[in-house]
Amino acid sequence: MPFNFTVSPDFAPDHMSGWFYFNTWLQRNLETEIHLELFDSFDEQREAIRAGKIDLIYANPYDASMLVREHGFKAVVRPAGKRDEAVVVVPASSSAEAVEDLSAGVRLATTADPDVHTIGMIMLEPADLDRHNITQREYDTYILVAKALLRGDADVGFFLKQGFDELSDLIKKQMKVLVSSQISVVHHSLLIGPKMQDYADPLSRLLVNMHTEPKGAGVLESMGIKRWESMSVEQTEFMIDLIDTLVI
């Protein structure tokens, strides 16, 4: 039976082929069979996790918390220099210049991305806004969040900072950022499930050196990752503790 590998559905679409190259590289170097399955939604992916169908996952920090504490997963590596930050954005024509200028009743465009949504909601708190006094609509992608803002269907939107930065200049010019998070310690990580624990050490050794060999470096580039950094149990626990404090 091959191991099952999946990637948090918030990956950039441009890097989708990169994850398939990564899986091929991994199978060759670990000398074991791994099946990569990408899910369209967080809900579908969580269902597969709950059913014990996942052995290896590149997870967003909120899911990492659930995977470690409830399903016995262990973090192996994280992408160097990549942090999960969120931005709160309004159309350029909006009279709001700061979050505190937003008032009850605003229409929010967001995604199912749990870390971006939660960090975004925390950044609305200084304006006394919460889910009870705003209306919110969930979109599948950040492009659709941008469209909702530009069409006037939403007054404020949440983006993964990287997702916002990757929008075209033409679109970005029609929006303004009210606030950008600077949390620094919340990030995605690659986690290994209970059935694959015997591979934890070889996998960690392999991945932290991946950028030093030409084929590995090419695969990393196609995933938009510079290199992997190992993650200790304590670093993982610290990030999970921090996530636990980010309640809305």
Place this chain on the structure above:
Amino acid sequence: MSEKDTGTVREELIKYYDGTERVATIIDEEVAFPDGKLIVSRTDLKGFITHVNQAFVDMSAYSREELVGANHNILRHPDMPAVAFKGLWDTIESGEKWQGYVKNLRKDGRYYWVKATVIPNVRDGRLVGYTSVRRKPSRSKITESEQLYSTLM
């Protein structure tokens, strides 16, 4: 900065739970919480600081070296009622998460308000310390807290 700030300077004796005390300079001037940032610290079981992030250093006006090893009550503002901290400790020592609004004292005597969340850190089933994360509070919550705390002094 709060509209109510007077900028007045006073010396005040602060008495801590462990029986120690110090005279601190108190300046009635708020320093605004930076947008988008979180202040993060960790302590041991007795409240001695083991880790701070840069936002903590910047907002407290202490150096990292001064903070690590100090008791977290180094930030205690005399306008905060002792009962608020008793509630915090009772909650986290029983293994629960605590959330509340806190007025903190900076090294330079000025103050800043935070919305704080403190959680127990459990490793291998054992409580080893606490993580505290502070974020920007709304002005209305600060006003409510000021009114509430003044009745508890």
